Amino acid sequence: MLRTAPTTLLGTVSSLGATSGVANVIQQLALPPVGEGVSESRVVSGSPRRYPMKRARTTGQYLALAVAGNDEDRAVMRAAIAEVHRHVRSGEHSPVAYNANAADLQLWVAACLFRFFVDQHVLLYGDLDRPALDTLVEQARPLATGVNVRAERWPADWAAFEDYWASMLPRLAISPEVRRDFESLADLGFLGEAWGLPGRILSRVLGPAYHFMTRGNLPPYFRELMGWQWTAADQRRFDRALTALRWADRLGNRVVLRTVYRLYVADFRLRRRLGLEVLGRLRVSDLMVRDGGGRRRIARERQVDRSR
Known part of the structure; x- marks a missing residue:
């Protein structure tokens, strides 16, 4: 067990984080305007269903810049994200109203990202004391300001964060459409949509x-x-997995993962120096990604399914 509490978000990074990405996405998208916005998205270039490796890179870079970048890095990323989010707005037939640049929604996303860092440490190594949590809350402010949330809206300490988190839970709900999206992320089924046969093999x-x-x-x-059900047997199996992941940390995996974060920052800065778009070329489809946007074959299959 680690004896020293982390004083930075980078210090919370552990082997468990490599397994908890989709779990954190589910938390983010359980707020209906966020979940429906992603489910109805037409931004092909940012979808894991089309470009999973690119999406992993850009998400990783956002997190890395928040914990290991500088203000200039974050300002460039903030502008790029705002441009992408400008294309994610509810339409006439959307089940809920949403605007991906809305500060209220992005504050929730940032809060979930903060939990991504804290929870991976706590699950592996136990609870943190209040001073350590207060320090991490302050360290996490760039997660919010990076998506155009004003700095003063971020909780001042752990008590304020807990109050905010508790206030949001009654607002959460997961529609059947969004739940199907989550299932395909959790079992890696979306890789089949992105990569065809190789993706289906990986998912299997x-x-x-x-x-x-x-x-x-x-x-x-x-x-x-x-x-989802969770039994005592499931918990015992998960506890065994946690033991294995602690050993992976002790054998150097934490160092590797922190190096990956720093490489994300270096890659981001290199892209800027080369004049490349940091999030890649923006592509927006007339169709929602889930209906085949960006993939003619999938769009035809969806049309056939609906005609039956």
Whole structure:
């Protein structure tokens, strides 16, 4: 067990974080305007269903800049994200109203990202004391300001963060459409849509284990929203996985993961120097990604399904 509490978000990074990405996405998207916005998105260039490796890179870079970048890096990323989010707005037939640049929605996303860092440490190494949590809350402010949330809206300390988190839970809900999206992320089924046969093979081989770890990383409240069961046997199996991940940390994986964060920052700065778009070329489809936007074959299949 680690003896020293982390004083930075980078210090919370652990082997468990490699298994908890989708669990954190579920928390973010459980707020209906966020979930429906992603489910209805037409931004092909930012979708894991089309470009999973690119999406992993850009998400990783956002997190890395928040914890290891500088103000200039974050300002460039903030502008790029705002431009992408400008194309994510509710339409006439959307189940809820949403605007991806709305500060209220982005504050929730930032709060979930903060939990991504804190929870991976706590699950592996135990609870942090209040001073350590207060320090991490302050360290996490760039997660919010990076998506155009004013700095003063971020909670001042852990008590304020807990109050905010508790106030948001009654607002959470997961629609059947969004739940299907989550299932395909958790079992890696979306890789088949992105990569065809190789993706389906990866999903078949790795999907069951990743689905299990996603369920294990989710707080019970969110598992209930998903309708997922969690038994005592599941918890024992998850505890064994945590033991293995602690050993991975001791054998150097934490150092590797922190190096990856720093490489994300270096890659971001290199892209800027080369004049490349940091999030890549923006592509927006007339169709929602889930209906085949960016993939003619999938769009035709969806049309056939609806005609039956």
